[in-house]
Amino acid sequence: AQSVAQPEDQVNVAEGNPLTVKCTYSVSGNPYLFWYVQYPNRGLQFLLKYITGDNLVKGSYGFEAEFNKSQTSFHLKKPSALVSDSALYFCAVRDRYNFNKFYFGSGTKLNVKP
Amino acid sequence: DGGITQSPKYLFRKEGQNVTLSCEQNLNHDAMYWYRQDPGQGLRLIYYSQIVNDFQKGDIAEGYSVSREKKESFPLTVTSAQKNPTAFYLCAVGWAGGYTGELFFGEGSRLTVL
Numbered sequence: 101a102q103s104v105a106q107p108e109d110q111v112n113v114a115e116g117n118p119l120t121v122k123c124t125y126s127v128s129g130n131p132y133l134f135w136y137v138q139y140p141n142r143g144l145q146f147l148l149k150y151i152t153g154d155n156l157v158k159g160s161y162g163f164e165a166e167f168n169k170s171q172t173s174f175h176l177k178k179p180s181a182l183v184s185d186s187a188l189y190f191c192a193v194r195d196r197y198n199f200n201k202f203y204f205g206s207g208t209k210l211n212v213k214p
Numbered sequence: 215d216g217g218i219t220q221s222p223k224y225l226f227r228k229e230g231q232n233v234t235l236s237c238e239q240n241l242n243h244d245a246m247y248w249y250r251q252d253p254g255q256g257l258r259l260i261y262y263s264q265i266v267n268d269f270q271k272g273d274i275a276e277g278y279s280v281s282r283e284k285k286e287s288f289p290l291t292v293t294s295a296q297k298n299p300t301a302f303y304l305c306a307v308g309w310a311g312g313y314t315g316e317l318f319f320g321e322g323s324r325l326t327v328l
Contacts, residue, residue: 109254134316143218143304143319144257151314190256200245200264200310201272202317204256 102127104174104191106205113181114213121176121208123191132194133174134202135165137187144190150174161185181212217241218320220305225325227292227299235290235323237305244310246288247317250274251302260303263288264310292325300327 104125113119125131132151136144148159155167165176176189188207195201218239227233237246245264249257259272263282277296282288292299302324306317 132314136319141302141322141324143220143321144306144317146316146318149314149316200247200262200270201259202257206254206256 102131102193102195102201102203104133104193104203104205106189106191106208108208109206110209110211112211112213115183116180119178119181119185119210119212121189121191121210123174123176123205125172125174125191125193127193127196129196131174132196133165133167134192134194135159135163135174135176136190136192137161138190138207139187147176181210183212183214186210186212218305218307218318220303220320220323222323223321225323227325227327229327230294232291232293233325235292235303235305235325237288237290237320238286239288239305239307239320240286241307241318242285243307243318244285245308246282247306247308248272248278248280248288248290249304249306251304251322257304260290299325301325 134149135147138144148157150157150167158164190207191205192202221236247262248260258274260278261280263269279291304322305320308317309315
């Protein structure tokens with residue numbers, strides 16, 4: 101079965117500091133991994149994805165993610181957090197056998213304090 | 215203006231009533247999806263459709279129904295059989311037949327049962 105886990109319900113970071121939001125996955129074969137962000141009462145916005153190639157993926161709003169096959173992780177990172185980054189972040193994996201299915205993590209709430 | 219339009223944004227329903235949530239897109243994507251979001255549980259797939267006049271059950275289809283009479287529209291009906299319908303409902307679209315594409319989400323509809 102395909103799945104992702106976000107081990108932290110909440111991450112707190114001070115503005116200007118680097119941030120990391122963790123995601124681990126469990127898939128058979130090569131994973132197709134995604135990060136989304138959600139602001140209150142809004143839909144999800146796509147940030148970035150890993151399909152193949154370079155393990156460091158760059159995305160929108162200065163975010164990047166590092167794919168680590170040996171640790172089965174796909175952590176979201178940003179060198180310098182902004183207060184406006186405060187939101188709910190979701191990691192997702194696409195099912196290799198039914199590409200209509202995405203499996204989402206439970207979400208991590210990022211709080212960036214001024 | 216291109217995008218995905220969900221309506222209504224907020225909806226209140228009495229127990230025993232059916233309600234229909236609208237999802238319209240002009241992105242020309244073939245595949246459309248309905249997800250349910252509950253706090254702390256991530257997103258769960260209700261129904262999806264790859265082409266007109268065809269749709270498939272997702273992981274939590276009981277108590278819901280859909281139709282896909284045209285490419286642009288994929289309405290979701292929450293029936294009285296759904297035991298716990300209060301939730302945030304998200305419509306998404308994507309390319310059918312590809313593993314690498316991301317989903318694009320609407321702004322969501324929040325249903326509250328009184």
